[in-house]
Amino acid sequence: MAYTDLREYVAALEKKGKLKRVKKEVDKDWELSAVCRQLFKKIPPHDRPALIFENVKGFAIPVVAGVLGASRHIYAIGLETDSVEGINRKWDHALGHPIAPRVVKEGPCKENILHGKDVDITKLPIPIWTVGQDPGPFFTSPYVITKDPETGVRNVGTYRMEVKGPNKTGFLIGKHQDASWHLRKNNAQNKPTPVAVVIGADPSIGYVSVSKMSESFDEFAVAGALRGAPVDLVPCETVPLEVPATAEIVLEGEIPPNALEHEGPFGEFTGYYASSVRAEPVVKIKAIYHRHDPIILGYPPSKPPNESSFVLSYYRSAMIWDELEKAGVPDIRGVWAHGAGAVRMFTVVSIRQRYPGHSRQAGLIATTSHAGAYLGRFTVVVDDDIDITNLHDVIWALSTRCDPETGMDVIRRCWSGPLDPIIPKGKKGFNSRAIMDACRPFEWMADFPLTVSVSDEIKKQTLKKWGDQIF
Numbered sequence: 287m288a289y290t291d292l293r294e295y296v297a298a299l300e301k302k303g304k305l306k307r308v309k310k311e312v313d314k315d316w317e318l319s320a321v322c323r324q325l326f327k328k329i330p331p332h333d334r335p336a337l338i339f340e341n342v343k344g345f346a347i348p349v350v351a352g353v354l355g356a357s358r359h360i361y362a363i364g365l366e367t368d369s370v371e372g373i374n375r376k377w378d379h380a381l382g383h384p385i386a387p388r389v390v391k392e393g394p395c396k397e398n399i400l401h402g403k404d405v406d407i408t409k410l411p412i413p414i415w416t417v418g419q420d421p422g423p424f425f426t427s428p429y430v431i432t433k434d435p436e437t438g439v440r441n442v443g444t445y446r447m448e449v450k451g452p453n454k455t456g457f458l459i460g461k462h463q464d465a466s467w468h469l470r471k472n473n474a475q476n477k478p479t480p481v482a483v484v485i486g487a488d489p490s491i492g493y494v495s496v497s498k499m500s501e502s503f504d505e506f507a508v509a510g511a512l513r514g515a516p517v518d519l520v521p522c523e524t525v526p527l528e529v530p531a532t533a534e535i536v537l538e539g540e541i542p543p544n545a546l547e548h549e550g551p552f553g554e555f556t557g558y559y560a561s562s563v564r565a566e567p568v569v570k571i572k573a574i575y576h577r578h579d580p581i582i583l584g585y586p587p588s589k590p591p592n593e594s595s596f597v598l599s600y601y602r603s604a605m606i607w608d609e610l611e612k613a614g615v616p617d618i619r620g621v622w623a624h625g626a627g628a629v630r631m632f633t634v635v636s637i638r639q640r641y642p643g644h645s646r647q648a649g650l651i652a653t654t655s656h657a658g659a660y661l662g663r664f665t666v667v668v669d670d671d672i673d674i675t676n677l678h679d680v681i682w683a684l685s686t687r688c689d690p691e692t693g694m695d696v697i698r699r700c701w702s703g704p705l706d707p708i709i710p711k712g713k714k715g716f717n718s719r720a721i722m723d724a725c726r727p728f729e730w731m732a733d734f735p736l737t738v739s740v741s742d743e744i745k746k747q748t749l750k751k752w753g754d755q756i757f
Contacts, residue, residue, distance in 0.1 A: 288366075288513035289488045291532035292393075292581055296350060301335050304360050305353075306335040313343050315414040315423075322351050322586035328407065328694040331357045331591070338581075345411040351584040355596030363731050365512060370600075372545050376512055377604040384503070385510030387517040393531025399523065399575040405573065407537065410485075411582055416598045417551045422447040424552055427585035428537075429495040430457075430486040431527050432465045440527075441465050442505035444585075447483070448549055453571040456549035456560070457541065460703045462660050463665040463713075464501055469541060469567060478540035480525035481569055485582040486534030488513065496594070497601045500551045500656055504619035506530075524572045534580040556587030556628045559749035560709040561714075595625025600631055612653050616640055619670040623650065626677060631663035632672040646695070649721035659701045660705075666722045671737065683724040687734075693723040 289295040312318050316340055325334060336352035355361045362368055365376045377749040412423035415645035439463040448456030455467040459466050472479040484491070490509040499505060510516045519528035522538045523718060529536050549566035552560045585593055599622065609620040617638040624632045635652050637645060649667045652658050658665070669687075673679040681752050686693065702709060709717055726734040742747075 289364075289490075289516040290581065292350075292353075292486045292534055295489050296336075296353060296581070299353060299360065299363060302363060303430050304335050304357075304363060306337050307340045307474050308337055308342055309345050311341045312339050312413045314345065314349070316417045318342070318351075318413045318584070319586050319588075321417045322584070323588050325352065325356070326593075328589070328592050331596075332359065333357075334360075336360055337388060341462050342411045345409075347582055349411055349413070349582045349584050350486075351586055352593060353583070354489060354585070355593045360594060361485060361596050361600060364493065366514075371486060373600050374604055375653050378608070379607060380508050380511035381503075381604070383511050384507035385514075385516050386512060387528075388504040388506070388725075389528060390518045390520055390531055393516060393518065393520040393533075393576050394577045395529065395531055395533040395536055395728050396523075396575050397578050399573065401523070401573050403541050405571050405574050407449060407455070407574065408452055408488065410535070412449055412585060414589055419559065420552055421448065421550070425449070425455065425483070425485065426587055427485070427492065427583050429487060429491055430465060431482040431484065431529060432468045432479060433527060434464075434468050434501075435475075435477070435479075439501060439646075440504055440506065441468065441501075442491070442495050443498075446552055446554075447569065448552070449459075449548070450568065453539075455537075455569045456547065456571050457567045458549055458552075458564070458704075459567065460660075460705075462701065462703060467501075472541075473544050474626055475545045478542055480522075480527055481538065482522050482527040482529050483537040483569070484533045484535070485528055485537070486515075486550065487530045488532065491517065491530060492583075493597065493601065495543055496597055497605070498657065498660065499605075521576065522573075530594055533577075534583070536574065537569075537571050537575040538573050539569055541567045541569055551588055552621070554705050555590075555592060555594045556631075556703075558708055560707040561704040564704065567574055590628055592625075594629060598629040599623050599625055602657055605653050606633065606652050607634075609655035609657060610635070610648060610651055613649050613655075615644075615651055617644075617670075618648065620674050622674040623675065627663065630661040632666075633658060633662065633664070633667045634668060636670050636672060636674045637666050637725070638670045638727055639725060639731065643730065644724040645723045646721070649695075649723060650697075653697065653719050653721055654700075661703055661706055661717075662700065663717070664720050664722065666724050668724045669726055672724075680724075684722060687722040687726055688722050695721045695723075697721070 334357040490512040494505040498516040546565040602623040619636040
């Protein structure tokens with residue numbers, strides 16, 4: 287059964303022992319983020335729980351963090367499955383069989399409605415995620431809804447939003463984002479861009495919001511397929527958009543045409559302050575509504591590992607795999623976008639080699655695919671005997687099967703953006719990529735040195751005798 291909202295999902299995490307209630311008072315600015323970062327630093331992924339801060343100093347609203355991807359197990363619970371294979375199957379099915387959302391008249395998100403002078407987002411416990419470096423509080427997990435003014439195609443995306451006052455936020459949006467096209471089209475006609483911002487919803491909406499899908503997908507329809515039921519939407523109060531009926535909090539307003547203000551800096555998922563202070567659009571908030579006793583969803587940014595390490599890895603890996611197969615590359619055995627590479631910067635593709643050039647073909651297409659193109663850096667192609675999720679295995683393959691002279695290619699002027707830390711200020715937008723062929727050379731694969739390994743039969747006999755005993 288699909289989760290109807292964030293709170294039902296949080297209850298499911300608690301029931302499965304994957305939620306810790308933090309009852310001690312916590313300061314939203316210097317303390318909340320620090321606790322989250324220690325969670326990722328100190329606790330192994332398989333034991334890592336999500337957190338709910340019940341006693342945020344000066345506020346009556348709790349903050350949850352880690353509920354989308356503190357661990358692979360939590361991600362799997364969010365998709366109502368129990369394994370990595372189940373996660374992959376969910377994404378494969380959802381991309382091929384979307385379920386259209388349905389519009390309903392009413393929803394609990396409108397239990398409390400505020401307009402005009404009553405709008406004050408500073409009353410929400412939005413953290414300063416890095417004290418002394420961030421200029422103020424930032425929404426890090428808003429699900430921002432816009433529509434193409436020409437086609438009416440809807441987009442749901444996650445973009446950082448700096449709190450600039452009671453009814454105004456910053457809005458960092460890259461030129462590659464679908465919402466950026468909507469904004470530019472409206473700016474060209476000197477028209478405001480309607481915006482709705484959802485703070486907290488069922489996990490499927492969070493997963494699609496950060497997914498960077500192509501324009502052909504309706505993210506709400508893919509979310510419906512992930513959850514196995516249509517997403518119920520209600521019309522907004524002041525703008526021509528729709529929002530999930532069971533959202534915790536909704537902000538709605540407009541981006542004024544061609545109006546820019548200083549935004550940032552902000553410590554991002556890459557682990558760096560790469561974009562400094564920039565002139566970016568602002569959102570003027572006209573209405574806010576929320577459920578009784580709402581929950582704030584937080585998404586702590588930091589040097590990997592962080593929540594995006596898990597949230598983004600599965601989707602990006604599945605989409606690159608899907609694009610490789612659609613491009614006609616055969617025998618793809620797996621794709622994994624590593625969290626250690628901030629998900630976007632280190633991708634491994636496993637193949638079963640069929641013909642000369644097969645490994646280079648896989649590397650080139652994975653690197654330039656829509657899902658793999660933005661902010662990429664390294665693509666490694668390995669044989670199917672390598673565990674692509676294990677960096678030790680991947681580095682071993684690179685070290686023993688990749689000759690730097692013949693096994694590496696560099697392509698230039700690729701799609702980058704403002705958050706790329708290695709690109710200097712003033713030159714953002716392009717970067718280069720390395721494609722590393724760490725497969726056994728096809729032309730003498732049969733003569734390549736044998737791997738030291740234990741046969742499946744010996745493994746089976748050993749497990750039968752010893753089981754999980756340590757010896």
